Amino acid sequence: MTTTVHQTGAAAQSEPNVLVKLWRNKETRSVIIQIVTMALLFAFLAYIINNAVLNLQALGKTFSFDFLNEPASYDINQTLIDYTSRDSHGRAMAVGILNTALVAICGIILATILGFLFGVIRLSHNWIAAKMVYVFVEVTRNVPLLLQIFLIHGIVVHSLPVPRNAINVGDAFFLSNRGMAIPRPIVEDGFMFTVIAFCIAIAAAIAFRRWAKKTQEETGKIYPVLSICAGMIIGLPLIVFMISGAPLSWEVPQLGRFNLRGGWTLIPEFLALWLALSLYTSAFISEIVRAGIMAINKGQWEAAGALGVKRSWTLRLVIIPQALRVIIPPLASQYLNLTKNSSLAIAIGYMDIVATVGGITLMQTGKEMETMIIVMSIYLCFSLIISAFMNWYNKRIALVER
Amino acid sequence: MSDTTMHSPRSYEPGTHPNLPPPSSVKGPVHWMKENLFGSITNTLLTVLAVYFLYKIIPALVDWMFVDAAFTGESRNDCRAQGDGACWAFIAGRLRLFIYGFYPEAERWRVNLSAVLLVLALIPILFDNVPHRGKAMIYSALYPFIAAWLLVGGIGGLTFVPTDQFGGLMLNVIIGVTGIAFSLPIGICLALGRQSNLPIIRILCVAFIEFIRGVPLITLLFVAAVMLSYFLPPGTNFDLLIRMLIMVTLFASGYMAEVIRGGLQAIPKGQYEAADAMGLKYWQSMRLVVLPQALKISIPGIVNTFIGLYKDTTLVIVIGRLDILGIGNASLADAKWQGLSTEVYVFVAVFFFISCFLMSRYSLYLEKKLHTGH
Numbered sequence: 001m002t003t004t005v006h007q008t009g010a011a012a013q014s015e016p017n018v019l020v021k022l023w024r025n026k027e028t029r030s031v032i033i034q035i036v037t038m039a040l041l042f043a044f045l046a047y048i049i050n051n052a053v054l055n056l057q058a059l060g061k062t063f064s065f066d067f068l069n070e071p072a073s074y075d076i077n078q079t080l081i082d083y084t085s086r087d088s089h090g091r092a093m094a095v096g097i098l099n100t101a102l103v104a105i106c107g108i109i110l111a112t113i114l115g116f117l118f119g120v121i122r123l124s125h126n127w128i129a130a131k132m133v134y135v136f137v138e139v140t141r142n143v144p145l146l147l148q149i150f151l152i153h154g155i156v157v158h159s160l161p162v163p164r165n166a167i168n169v170g171d172a173f174f175l176s177n178r179g180m181a182i183p184r185p186i187v188e189d190g191f192m193f194t195v196i197a198f199c200i201a202i203a204a205a206i207a208f209r210r211w212a213k214k215t216q217e218e219t220g221k222i223y224p225v226l227s228i229c230a231g232m233i234i235g236l237p238l239i240v241f242m243i244s245g246a247p248l249s250w251e252v253p254q255l256g257r258f259n260l261r262g263g264w265t266l267i268p269e270f271l272a273l274w275l276a277l278s279l280y281t282s283a284f285i286s287e288i289v290r291a292g293i294m295a296i297n298k299g300q301w302e303a304a305g306a307l308g309v310k311r312s313w314t315l316r317l318v319i320i321p322q323a324l325r326v327i328i329p330p331l332a333s334q335y336l337n338l339t340k341n342s343s344l345a346i347a348i349g350y351m352d353i354v355a356t357v358g359g360i361t362l363m364q365t366g367k368e369m370e371t372m373i374i375v376m377s378i379y380l381c382f383s384l385i386i387s388a389f390m391n392w393y394n395k396r397i398a399l400v401e402r
Numbered sequence: 403m404s405d406t407t408m409h410s411p412r413s414y415e416p417g418t419h420p421n422l423p424p425p426s427s428v429k430g431p432v433h434w435m436k437e438n439l440f441g442s443i444t445n446t447l448l449t450v451l452a453v454y455f456l457y458k459i460i461p462a463l464v465d466w467m468f469v470d471a472a473f474t475g476e477s478r479n480d481c482r483a484q485g486d487g488a489c490w491a492f493i494a495g496r497l498r499l500f501i502y503g504f505y506p507e508a509e510r511w512r513v514n515l516s517a518v519l520l521v522l523a524l525i526p527i528l529f530d531n532v533p534h535r536g537k538a539m540i541y542s543a544l545y546p547f548i549a550a551w552l553l554v555g556g557i558g559g560l561t562f563v564p565t566d567q568f569g570g571l572m573l574n575v576i577i578g579v580t581g582i583a584f585s586l587p588i589g590i591c592l593a594l595g596r597q598s599n600l601p602i603i604r605i606l607c608v609a610f611i612e613f614i615r616g617v618p619l620i621t622l623l624f625v626a627a628v629m630l631s632y633f634l635p636p637g638t639n640f641d642l643l644i645r646m647l648i649m650v651t652l653f654a655s656g657y658m659a660e661v662i663r664g665g666l667q668a669i670p671k672g673q674y675e676a677a678d679a680m681g682l683k684y685w686q687s688m689r690l691v692v693l694p695q696a697l698k699i700s701i702p703g704i705v706n707t708f709i710g711l712y713k714d715t716t717l718v719i720v721i722g723r724l725d726i727l728g729i730g731n732a733s734l735a736d737a738k739w740q741g742l743s744t745e746v747y748v749f750v751a752v753f754f755f756i757s758c759f760l761m762s763r764y765s766l767y768l769e770k771k772l773h774t775g776h
Contacts, residue, residue, distance in 0.1 A: 129451075340618035343618035
């Protein structure tokens with residue numbers, strides 16, 4: 001304290017000397033550096049905001065998000081909620097967000113399944129299958145994703161037959177250059193009971209798992225938790241479903257004279273984006289899975305064997321929990337990448353958030369700044385949600401060091 | 403050795419029996435196949451499936467790509483007359499367009515010269531046993547500016563070429579190389595800032611890195627195309643290519659910072675402490691002790707970042723610039739050559755595969771080399 005007072009007192013007499021002294025003191029220097037950084041940052045921000053205000057004024061534009069309430073007057077080729085061109089830009093944005101979420105979630109599920117499958121095959125003893133997966137992984141990883149999206153889209157649109165000659169898979173799925181038609185479930189009265197039964201079964205399964213774990217810790221008795229849980233979750237809703245008279249029917253697409261009628265249609269844009277994203281990401285995930293399993297020391301297998309643990313239990317209780325710890329962090333960043341890469345949708349005309357708000361809305365309203373801020377913040381939200389979830393999961397399975 | 407010797411062990415002193423070859427049941431192609439292809443029922447099933455798949459795919463692919471393909475011709479119909487495979491004549495006729503874009507015919511030597519100079523600039527970076535490496539590095543650092551002058555011209559006797567005539571592969575390489583070259587110093591600063599003891603600096607760096615890594619490159623390119631000019635003083639107008647390069651560099655520097663942070667964290671704490679104990683100041687200890695080691699182990703990661711960025715350069719198509727993929731896409735509209743999208747995409751894919759695969763092999767080679775060092 002006293003030194004500071006002394007220094008400020010001396011400041012009046014010989015300024016440069018004091019500044020040098022302040023600079024040489026580690027603590028004051030760090031404070032000075034940070035203050036200067038903040039000052040520079042604020043000056044920079046003020047400068048660019050001032051520029052933006054001047055530029056907007058010169059163009060006669062205002063900065064407001066009011067355009068979200070104005071009618072959008074453009075059509076969207078895939079909507080999960082009701083939408084017509086008379087609806088507002090805000091609703092178009094909601095459609096775009098849902099489309100992004102749809103392709104991201106579907107992509108994450110398929111990429112995870114394929115990635116784990118490919119990763120395990122690469123480690124299998126089967127030489128030919130392992131080599132095939134190796135070639136697939138190398139080709140997919142080293143070709144730009146955008147190109148793969150174009151390629152799949154091109155194949156669907158140009159090489160598949162017209163709807164009249166659609167490829168028929170079991171009279172329920174029809175593949176044509178308009179996309180893939182799949183059966184649509186139609187919910188009838190009384191389906192609620194099945195849903196309720198499903199929820200009860202999940203709650204019961206969780207409770208049983210807790211109880212089984214507690215019993216195992218106390219008495220060492222092990223129950224076949226997985227099969228009992230699976231039986232409960234599938235069985236209970238199925239019984240209720242049958243008792244309530246199977247209140248669910250499928251609207252199967254019908255091959256009409258020129259077009260397919262009924263059912264749900266996965267448009268070619270969605271198919272191309274979904275498949276390309278899943279295949280591209282699965283190549284990276286398979287490498288992560290392979291590395292994760294290879295990272296587990298052989299001694300772990302041997303130690304479990306020496307303790308008399310069954311081989312299938314070893315995998316479930318010893319190897320996978322440890323491998324997951326290595327796998328989860330890079331897996332999370334792959335999920336993030338997939339979500340961000342779904343923005344390539346705009347290149348083939350799948351109406352995700354970039355194509356709706358950042359594309360057509362931007363062109364129609366001329367609100368470059370507002371629309372880009374919206375799009376970027378939505379992606380940041382997606383990223384934060386995924387990384388928060390994966391962090392939580394990672395913490396849950398992390399090694400508790402003593 | 404004949405059977406008699408094997409049946410009469412007494413003719414050998416203990417420990418002098420010659421090594422016999424292993425029995426055929428544990429060695430040789432039959433055993434290998436038994437072990438690696440038909441080990442169990444699932445394994446056999448997998449093998450049969452895989453072989454069937456290959457049998458279906460490979461002959462068809464070879465037929466399409468080579469046997470039935472047409473390599474010369476003036477239009478799609480010429481190709482059809484030669485066979486129903488790929489129509490490579492289309493690609494062959496436009497090869498120069500794929501490489502140079504719309505760069506003026508008479509000035510293309512400048513692109514070629516820049517490419518040669520690029521290879522020369524890469525040599526000291528990629529190989530550490532080059533003589534006078536330090537001096538050569540100065541040239542490498544100056545290369546981006548030399549290349550910019552060569553390609554754009556306008557000063558020193560070279561005719562000016564507007565950047566909207568840049569295209570094709572040239573554009574991919576320009577964006578990729580510029581992105582990496584300029585993101586390296588920014589990435590180093592960000593990585594150091596993220597590890598800094600000064601809370602404000604650390605928070606700013608973390609916020610910047612997380613923001614960049616949280617948004618897709620496409621949105622940043624849109625910002626370059628429509629939004630960046632709002633933040634410049636009224637009346638100034640940057641070239642679109644420069645705006646794109648700025649955003650790509652910022653994008654790459656976010657990823658670069660994380661790669662270098664990995665390198666910094668891998669340096670043992672003793673190195674930092676030893677540098678402090680020597681009385682080195684912060685920048686001295688970073689420059690002389692920590693960074694040389696951290697950068698060296700980050701090189702594989704940097705190469706991987708470059709591969710990612712190089713693949714991502716194809717995204718410039720969404721803001722209307724024609725890179726190699728964009729040229730391919732635009733060529734599809736040619737009435738004489740309709741319906742050749744697969745040929746174009748396969749050609750571009752093969753090109754990218756070869757270049758990216760070679761780079762990833764280089765990065766693997768480096769990783770192996772670095773592993774033996776410790």
